[in-house]
Amino acid sequence: MSEPVTTTSATEEIKPPVSNVGVLGWIKENLFDGWFNTTLTLLTLFVLYKVLPPFVQWAFIDAIWSLTEGARPGGDGAVWAVIPENVRFILFGFFPEGQTWRPIAAILILFALVFYSKDLTNWNRFFGPIWTVGILVMGVLMYGGIFGLPVVETSKWSGFPLTLTLSLFGMVGAYPLGVLLALGRRSRMPAIKSLCVVYIELIRGVPLISLLFMSSVMFPLFLPEGMTIDKILRAQIAIILFTAAYIAEVVRGGLQAIPKGQYEAAESLGLPYGLTMRLIILPQALKIVIPPTVGILISAFKDTSLVVIIALYDLLKTTQVTLSNPKWMGFSTEAYIFLAILYFICCYVMSSFSRKLEKALHTGR
């Protein structure tokens, strides 16, 4: 009975069992794997069956896409016509009619810059200057005053450009400030350390709304007579200060994750503190905290809608204004779905960029 166990010969490749491959294998493994998952799958299918067809009916089949002149739309379906009829106001608010091309051009420039930044090989010495020029051109387009462009006061900036401005400068301002605060909090100098701790804890202890209120209501009281600071700028500063405190704590987490040996290796080469941080510690720490940092930036982007409480007309507010028009009252679902899609696209771009960045910076450890 000493029959040798037959083994596959070395040349013959072993294939995986049939049940694990292909569509059927996938379905079996992922959807009907045991009674619990089977129940969940069936339940989900039932819910989808109940929800999806009515939604499709409402959103597409019965929907009204455009309006016949003068009539107030009615019926069972979605009235998407609310979007094209009001899109100019929702997106650009009080920006003067006839000048609308300017914010459009500015937004297109911003999208181009983001697209350009997506390719990491572009992050060279031209990167900073190109962004600076881009931002300047956007500023000129929005404000005007030269090249024969009529001046548009910032109080007229509203809608999508306002949301983007507050977010973009919020991020660009808050990130370096947050990194500095994180370094300060780990400083050996007691004065700097306690200053940073107090700042971070204070800011994180209050809601953004209260900061916005302070910047718009209380802050002007301290200014000398006749001196005013632009309202948008004040909101912008509040957003930067707020976001920076959160970024600081995330970056501090990253700094703590760097092993002591990295500091020692850098120091034993004779690198001074500043270079050790810039060349060795921060590149690693900031890479570790890309996911939570992008999380903060995304929530900062969405939090800009809180500026409605100090009477700035961001994207959300212009939509609300549209909906308060008697003609469009009652179509908030459609308008908010449109808004949600717009926000989603922006947030999705940010998170996909973060994933790409992580992948590109991965160095095999």
Place this chain on the structure above:
Amino acid sequence: MTETNENPIIEITAMHKWYGDFHVLNDINLQVQQGERIVICGPSGSGKSTLIRCINRLEEHQRGSIVVDGIELTNDIKNIEQVRAEVGMVFQHFNLFPHLTILDNLTLGPIWVRKTPKKEAEDIAMMFLEKVQIADQAMKYPGQLSGGQQQRVAIARSLCMKPNVMLFDEPTSALDPEMVKEVLDVMIQLAEDGITMLVVTHEMGFAKSVAHRVMFMDAGKVVEENNPHDFFDNPQHERTQLFLSQIL
């Protein structure tokens, strides 16, 4: 060892260090001449790693003096940075910079501390990578190399700074057994080049064949110090005999 150089490159006099109340280093006196190779051994917790970490001020001593290449180590950060640039250090866990390529790991010090032009720094780096036989990996990242290869890169990284002294803190302790030899071979090669070396290690074979002097430390003190021949064949102290009987 040639006694041509009257001034020792490292001179430690009556040096003490405490961690809280714990007396880690107790009255250390040590003179190292240019070109000398010293192996420091002893049980764990005896203070041998702390001793060599004091020499480039990764640890601070509290009494006595340490003079490296004519510069006394005080709290003056400029002095410390100068000494660190002169003294190369190889760690137990390599401590390569994982976000930089091997080549960038090597050129970082020369470019930023020594202000060497990039091209020249890269040439020097490639030369040392050739020397530790790892030049073909120059564009890889540390995470893609084996432990032995990483440690050889770490040695090359220190050499790029053209140090006067090399400190080794248990360079082979974290390696798989089959990789110990490739690192020791590189270190023996350095010894042949005449570089001043202080090596904390348990590799007694290396001590026998390479060291001019072997120091045995226990409980923060230098218990015995001798040339390798007498140290291994005729240890004087009971504690040394016990230690050697356990590890040989």
